[in-house]
Amino acid sequence: MDTQQNTALTRALAEVPGPLPASGVIHIVIPHTSRFTVVGNHLAQHPDLSCTAVGIAVRIQSLPPGARVGIKELAARCREGEKRVAAALRELEACGYLQRARVRLPGGRIVTRTVFCNQPTALLRPRHPHAAVQQRPAPVQAQAEAQPPAPAPAPTQASAPAPAAPAARPVTPPAPPPPLTSPPAPPQPPALPFVPLVPPPTAPKPPPTPLPRPSGATPELDRAATALLGDLRRHAPQFTLSETDIRQLAPGVAAWLERDAHPDTIRHTLTNDPPHPLRHPAKLLRHRLTALLPPPLPGSLDLVAPTRPRIAVTPFQTCDDCDRAYRTEDRAGRTEDRAGRTEGVRTAA
Template identity: 75%
Template sequence: MDTQQNTALTRALAEVPGPLPTSGVIHIAIPHTDRFTIVGNHLAQHPDLSCTAVGIAVRIQSLPQGVEVGIKALAARCREGEKRVAAALRELEAFGYLQRIRDRLPSGRVITRTVFCNQPTALLRPRRPAAPQHPAAPAPHLAPAQAPTPAPAQAPAPAPTPPPPPEPDMPALPPVPPPPLLAAHQAPRFVPLVPPPTAPKPPPAPLPQPDEPTPELDRAATALLSDLRRHAPQLTLSETDIRHLVPGVAAWLERATHPDTVRRTLTTDLPHPLRHPAKLLKHRLTALLPPPLPGAHDLTAPARPRITVTPFQTCDDCDRAFRSPTPGHCRDCREHREHREHRSEDARTAA
């Protein structure tokens, strides 16, 4: 018995223009008339998006406005779990297809709107103003090379009749602007992919100052800064820069830092090219400032606390060992002696 052939598929393959490829996919493109969504190749063939993210994007793009597209809602519509749906939404948000913006309603309530853009790169280009609507103009005549060839079974379409020219007495009316759209149907504003910083940068740390400035420190710091150009020509400073940086070098020298150590810290690993030598020296003098040397009392080991041990004593009555700084009786013997003394006093009182 012969193998059953799909005649519909054979007929469709016969209508494919051009020779069929020997390998790879063969497209049978049947035009859609209803229930279809246009998806750009920038999304369908995105090199950095996973197939799950592309599928979720197509599913969101096919839904009407106002439908919930959260993680739980999409997981209920798709076979993927909530973790895969959440990962796909993060991918789409990273590449600008999905945006979440906060909006304040007229009542004062703040809500989060989920916006899906089918062409994120188009938001980066400036929007052109809409062209004014003019009266219908006659269709331009196509060139012979561009004119469509009518089907043999159809009659040629009649030539369009040009509209009558306007009367000279009636002035031309200005174009009527299109009616304003509702706020809910306006195109979403461009939301940058990189959010602005949430907090301002802290101010730079001030240049360190010596605790007790002296003329000797000022003179040594000025000489050290002026001598830097001998070791690094790119650190040629002006007199204004040297006067500004002298307190920072004086703070290093005040903390018993050797001048060679200061010079090595300021001249090692310089960037190329060095555009602002004074700013670089200020940063190093501030960020790499060593702590002051500890004093003699700081280097002394702390004394251990002395623990007083109470010695053992032997009770004079029962020879029991007990701890006490002085010899005598143990606790039981002392209580027994006190009890006997109380009884003796009670007996004398009764007599």
């Protein structure tokens, strides 16, 4: 007697029309009359979406327009954490159901605008607008024609027969105006395909940057690089490397030493502020050796300021007769300016 029986479910199961399947799920379909959302099978049975992504999509589709659907808001509504919600949103973006774009408001504030499409495959098909035709209702006939004529009074023996009334002139109803039709809408270009902003996880990734190597490999550089990598565990125990990792990373440290980087500077750059917990120290060192490689030191001639080209200036000379200064290239010959030569000509005349 400890097993609870759901009598309502049993009674509903007995009312299912048709033969029941021998195995598999049996559906009891009760039509919804309020508070329901239509979800397509393309979303519910999507082969590339996880169950979490499908549930998040249904949750977003059931919310009213204007509701916040950020990672923190969805994590507060659901039992999944922020990481699973973020991964589900990325899956929906890759499949075209969701699109997020950063928009700058007129006040200068930047917000994220989220667009959700319940059937993204329909956007790929061109849509043709149908011209709506509005018709005016049929005109109302004249009041005289609408109302039936009053019956004539029956003649009596006491009263004399009434004279015959003149025949009424027939009323011709006006012709109905032609139906009004709206002008045909201009043809619209076909809708562009929905392109997700974030590339799908299956998109090809660029090849990683190769580890730097010294231009002139020498045994001294290799020995110094190997010793520096093996000595890292004395200063940071989490950077305990294997011999294979040291052999692979030694050319990168040798490239730093070749560019006159001090060993203490290399050690501080490689071990400063590591992530917690540090799961792959060799990968972190490889990234830092590649991304933070300093340029070669400039030579002594590169640090000299460039000299400006000298401009030839014609020197000043002083006239022996009038003591006026003037510019001339002839330092040994003439010693008179134009005024002195003019004065000398007048004296000679």
